[in-house]
Amino acid sequence: MSSTTDTASTPLTDDAPRAGRRGWAALVVLMLPTLLISIDNTVLSFALPTIARDLEPSAQAQLWIVDAYPLVLAGLLVAMGNFGDRVGRRRxxxxxxxxxxxxxxxxxxAPNAELLIAGRVLMGFFGAMIMPSTLSLLRSIFLHRAQRRLAIAIWATGFSLGSAIGPMVGGLLLQHFFWGSVFLIAVPVLLPLLVLAPILVPESRDPKPGPVDVLAIVLSVLTVAPIVGAVKTLATGGELWLVAVLVAVGVVSGVLLVRRLLRSPTPMLDVRLFRRGAFSGAILINLASVIALVGLIFFVTQHLQLVVGLDAFSSALVLGPGVLALIVFSFVAVRLVKRVRPGYVIAGSVLAAGLGYLTLGLGGSGVSVTQILIAFVLVGAGIGAAETLSNDLVIANAPADKAGAAAGVSETAYELGAVLGTTILGGLVTALYRAELHLPDGLSAAQAGSARETLGGAIHVAEGLPAELGDALREAARSAFDLGVVSTAYAGAALMVVAATLALVTLRRARA
Known part of the structure; x- marks a missing residue:
């Protein structure tokens, strides 16, 4: 199965050839990078307190450590998916x-925060080559309609599962090893892929590729990156003039990109796809779902460790039932859409996730471990089902020979959601923390500055203070952080209502 094929252009029917054992083995191989890339989006949530202690990054640098990777991914996914369509997706x-x-x-x-951020940028660059290839290769392997739907469900489950178990993996590693171990997991995961992919995964590409449009690639990066940067700058209290400039660059680049793609006889992405309600609706729901999931993980992991006082692994175990719910309901959704239209299933799923956020918001300033467990179960179940079906709808509504570019759009929504989850919801928590933090008397200017930066910084400062003053600082910081969590929970619930409305409006005629 190592020869080059163009089976991605074969029509999808119930009479198409079924994949055999080697095809399902190829799916397992393709799940390895999928799990790893999505784990990397959230695994740092548990490592951040340790990294903050060892490398002492500023609050802005701390957000960049998390966001540099998915930001670069989001900017390059469509372009890399297009390259894969042309030069070979397996390659x-x-x-x-x-x-x-x-x-x-x-x-x-990495010995300092700056080099760690640089490493995350390069990981995003290479990660952008991986993700569109995995989903588009599935289209080449599974030609039978029912088999492909199941394969995409498994792939989507792995994608969401990676995000959910990232904190658990991080917690387990940090229980026994240094923070860098959360990056070293890439080696044992990717080595089997490098050995088995040439044997089990067939090469595929667009049989009629056009020329590489360098200007369109540059414009796609200049559309995504500045807008995300503007949101990040606004969330961290940056200059409004800089926000305006970044938004202007992103909007102008986006307009120029769309005009160029519409005029090109062989565009790297057919933007006319967005006229299809099922395609554009699924992309937006995908985006909103990931914002909710990653945003929740970002502040819940800090609450469990720095407010409740659990160690990294114990904190991860609290999220375990939610991970299980994510897996189970990913497959429940596949069976349910045989009887109920996808739009209704997705709408109900994201509303369940919204209830999870409300569970946190209704707890007031004292969010309990039980509330977090229940909230994550609801969010996991809802997001697991919604992600599975939205990915299926994206691929089903794209031309077969542009599978890589369409997969790139779907995964761009995912990675953009990962960035915005930490930027918008994480930034909101940070902003409210700073606004609500009332420092006790007796701190030096340097100590007060560190305490205002992040909750982790406040806890670190408190460890070096006399007992009474340290306890007062810890209590003030934890109370301020939880007030931010409550407000952010209501924002997450509102986001899920928007996603449900999108599902009912744009997917009302879509069928599985």
């Missing part, structure tokens, strides 16, 4: 996996 997968493994090892031993 791009192998190049990206090799580079990702090497950079992960270097990032694990």
């Amino acid at each position: 791009m997968l192998l190049i990206g996996s090799s580079g990702f493994a090497v950079i992960s090892v270097l990032a694990a031993f």
Whole structure:
């Protein structure tokens, strides 16, 4: 199965050939990078307190450590998906996996925050080669309609599962090893891929590729990156003039990109796809769902460790039932859409996730471990079902020979959601924390500055203070953080209502 094929252009029917054992083995191989890339989006949530202690980054640098990776991914996914369609999707997968493994090892031993951020940027570059390839290769392997739907469900489950178990993996590693171990997991995951993919995964590409449009690629990056940067700048209290400039660059670049793609006879992405309600609706729901999931993980992991006082692994175990719910309801959704239209299933799923946020918001300033457990179960169940079906609808509504570019759009929504989850919801928590924090008397200017930066900074300062003053600072910081969590929970619930409305409006005629 190592020869080049163009089966991605074969029509999808119930009479198409069924994939055999080797096809399902190829799916298992393709799940490895999927799990790793999505784990990397959230695994740092548990490592952040340790990184903050060892590398002492500023609040802004701390957000960049988390966001640099998905930001670069989001900016390059469509372009890399397009390259994969042209030069070979398996080839791009192998190049990206090799580079990702090497950079992960270097990032694990970064001596300062600046080099760690640089490592995360390069991981995003190589990660962008991996993700569109995995989903588009599935289209080449599974030609039978029912088999492909199941394969995409498994792939989507792995994608969401990686985000959910990232904190658990991080907690387990940090229980026994240094913070760099969360990056070293790339090596044992990707080595089997590099060995088995050439054997089990067939090469595929667009049989009629057009020329590489360098200007369109540049414009796609200039559309996504500045707008995300503007949101980040606004969330961290940056200058409004800079926000305005970034938004203007992103909007102008986006307009120029769309005009260029519409005029091109062989565009890297057919933007006319967005006229299809099922395609555009699924993309937006995908985006909103990931914002909710990653945003929740970002502040809940800090609450469990720094407010409740659990260690990293014990904190991860609290999220375990939610991870199980995510897996179960991903497959429940696949069976349910045989009887109920996808739009209704997705709407109900994201509303369940919204109830999870309300569970946190109704707890007031004292969010309990039980509330977090229940909230994460609801969010996991809802997001697991919604992600599975939205990914299926994206691929089903795209031309077969543009599978890589369409997959890139779907995963761009995912990575953009990961960035916005930490930027918007994480930034909101940070902003409210600073606004609500009332420092006790007796702190130096440096100590007060560190305490205002982040909750982790406040806890670190408190450890070096006399007992009474340290306790007062810890209590003030934890109370301020939880007030931010409550407000952010209501914002997450509102986001899920928006996603449900999108599902009912844009997917009302869509069928599985």
